Amino acid sequence: MIKAITGTRDILPQDIPKWKYLENIVNGIFSKFNYKEIRTPIFEETALFARSIGETTDIVSKEMYSFIDRGGTSVTLKPEMTAAVVRALIEHSLEKKQSLNKFFYISPMFRQERPQAGRFRQFHQFGAEVLGSNDPLLDAEIIIMAYDILSSLGLKKIVVKINSLGVPESREKYKLILAEYLKKYHDKLSAQSKKRFDSNILRIFDSKENQDQKIMEHAPLLIEHLDDESLEHFEKVKVALLGANIPFEIDAKLVRGLDYYTHTTFEIVSRSVGSQSALCGGGRYNLLVKELGGGDIPGIGFAAGMERILLACENEKSFSVKEEEIDIYIVTLEKELIQKAYQFAVNLRRSGLIVDLDYLSRSVKAQMREANKASAKFVIFFGGNELNQKEIVMKDMKTGVQVNIKFDDVDKIIFTIKGR
RNA sequence: GUGACCAUAGCUCAGUUGGUUAGAGCAUCUGGUUGUGGCCCAGAAGGUCAUGGGUUCAAAUCCCAUUGGUCACCCCA
Structure with a gap:
C-alpha cells in the first residue's frame, strides 16, 4: 500500500471545519489591521533561502527540500515565508507603489525534520510581514495580532515572550563579553553547548542541560548590553503592548535561530502541547531586504504553526465547530x-x-x-x-x-x- | 542525524506460563410486515495478527532483521 510521505498527512473532510474556522479567524483579524494577503510560489531558487535565513542555520544546512530541476536550477520547497515575501516585494518594486506594505499569508511549508508531536515535514503557517517602517508600534502590532488570533481561538494557556537582539554591532560586542564569561566554564559545558560556543554562542541560553543552565544563570545578558537606540525601541514596544493589554514576559534568553533578526524578537508558547511548544514566533529584520538586493527597507513579521495551534485548541477544547448540516x-x-x-x-x-x-x-x-x-x-x-x-x-x-x-x-x- | 517505545478488524483496544476455529466496543451493511431517521433489538460482513526470517511438535505470543508509527533530543512554527 502506498502511504503518505513521512511527516505529511491528509486533512480529511471531517477535519476541514476546524481548519476553516481557524482560517476565518486569521483572515478576519488580519483584514481588520488592514493587512493584504499575498501568495507566492511553493518553491523558490535555493539561493534565496540560503542567503536570507543563513547558510549555517539548521534550516538551510540540513532541513530543506531541495532538488535540481530539469533546467539545472537548484530549487527548494519553501521552509518559511519571509524570504519569499521580501523577494516578491523587491521583484515587483512594491515599496515604490506604496511606502509601507502590510502583508499576510496562509501557506504550506516544508522542512525535512524528524516528525514528532506538533511537528511535520509539510506543515501550515499563517503569518504577517510589514515592510517599510522601523516604528516600534509595528513590532507591537505584529505581536498584538498574533495574540488576538490565539485568544480568539479560545486558547488560555499561552505566554507571550519578548526580547531584543539589538543591532548587529551591539550584539557582536556582547557575544565577546559572553564568550569571555563562558571561557571560565568551558570545561563544564555539555558537549552540545561546546559546539554552540563556536557556532552560535547565544543558543547556549536555550540548553536544557542542568549543568548549562546553572552556568547561564549568572551569565551577562544581551539586554544589559544593548545600545541606547535599541533600548529605546524596545521600551516603546513594551509600552504599546501594555496599552493593548497584552500580557507578556521579557525573556532575555529568547534567541531565535534565523540569522536575519534585529531588535525585537518574540514567541508565543503554549503549555498545552508537547515539547514543540512555540505556537508562533517572529521578529524584526531591518537588514534583510538590503541583503537580498533591495533597498534599505526595514521589516518585521511573524509566523504561526497551524498544526500546533489546532493541537493546542484540541487539548484545551478551546472551541467547537457545529456539525455540517x-x-x-x-x-x-x-x-x-x-x-x-x-x-x-x-x-x-x-x-x-x-x-x-x-x-x-x-x-x-x-x-x-x-x-x-x-x-x-x-x-x-x-x-x-x-x-x-x-x-x-x-x-x-x-x-x-x-x-x-x-x-x-x-x-x-x-x-x-x-x-x- | 541520535535515542526510547510501539505495530492484532475501518477506529479504540482484549488476547492467560507459547496450545485447537483470534475476540469485544464503536463504525459499516441488512432486517425488526405495505412509505419514515435518531434509541432499542436481531443478524451479516470485515483480520496473511506490519513484512521477512529463525527457535519449537506448536508462534499474535519468544529471538533477529526490515518497514512504518509515536514520543523525546537537536532545532523550530
Whole structure:
C-alpha cells in the first residue's frame, strides 16, 4: 500500500471545519489591521533561502527540500515565508507603489525534520510581514495580532515572550563579553553547548542541560548590553503592548535561530502541547531586504504553526465547530423514480439549497438513516400517491412534523428554509 | 542525524506460563410486515495478527532483521 510521505498527512473532510474556522479567524483579524494577503510560489531558487535565513542555520544546512530541476536550477520547497515575501516585494518594486506594505499569508511549508508531536515535514503557517517602517508600534502590532488570533481561538494557556537582539554591532560586542564569561566554564559545558560556543554562542541560553543552565544563570545578558537606540525601541514596544493589554514576559534568553533578526524578537508558547511548544514566533529584520538586493527597507513579521495551534485548541477544547448540516435529503419511495427525484434535487440545488439523495438504490429505511447521518434539516419523500397529486411530503427532522406541499408551492418553502 | 517505545478488524483496544476455529466496543451493511431517521433489538460482513526470517511438535505470543508509527533530543512554527 502506498502511504503518505513521512511527516505529511491528509486533512480529511471531517477535519476541514476546524481548519476553516481557524482560517476565518486569521483572515478576519488580519483584514481588520488592514493587512493584504499575498501568495507566492511553493518553491523558490535555493539561493534565496540560503542567503536570507543563513547558510549555517539548521534550516538551510540540513532541513530543506531541495532538488535540481530539469533546467539545472537548484530549487527548494519553501521552509518559511519571509524570504519569499521580501523577494516578491523587491521583484515587483512594491515599496515604490506604496511606502509601507502590510502583508499576510496562509501557506504550506516544508522542512525535512524528524516528525514528532506538533511537528511535520509539510506543515501550515499563517503569518504577517510589514515592510517599510522601523516604528516600534509595528513590532507591537505584529505581536498584538498574533495574540488576538490565539485568544480568539479560545486558547488560555499561552505566554507571550519578548526580547531584543539589538543591532548587529551591539550584539557582536556582547557575544565577546559572553564568550569571555563562558571561557571560565568551558570545561563544564555539555558537549552540545561546546559546539554552540563556536557556532552560535547565544543558543547556549536555550540548553536544557542542568549543568548549562546553572552556568547561564549568572551569565551577562544581551539586554544589559544593548545600545541606547535599541533600548529605546524596545521600551516603546513594551509600552504599546501594555496599552493593548497584552500580557507578556521579557525573556532575555529568547534567541531565535534565523540569522536575519534585529531588535525585537518574540514567541508565543503554549503549555498545552508537547515539547514543540512555540505556537508562533517572529521578529524584526531591518537588514534583510538590503541583503537580498533591495533597498534599505526595514521589516518585521511573524509566523504561526497551524498544526500546533489546532493541537493546542484540541487539548484545551478551546472551541467547537457545529456539525455540517444539509438542507434537504430526498427519499425516493420507488426505485424507478430516481431519475425524477434527481431532477428535482438539481433544481433545488440551483435554488441555493444543500441537497442530497440516495445513489445506491437503498430501502426507504436506509435512506432515512442516511438523511439522519447527514444531519438533514428536512426530508422530502418523493413518490407514491402524493406524486400523482403533484405533491411531495416534507418532514422536519427535528420535530418530526410532516406536511404535504404542492409542486407549485415549492418555491415558497425554499425561501423559508434558506432563512433558517 | 541520535535515542526510547510501539505495530492484532475501518477506529479504540482484549488476547492467560507459547496450545485447537483470534475476540469485544464503536463504525459499516441488512432486517425488526405495505412509505419514515435518531434509541432499542436481531443478524451479516470485515483480520496473511506490519513484512521477512529463525527457535519449537506448536508462534499474535519468544529471538533477529526490515518497514512504518509515536514520543523525546537537536532545532523550530
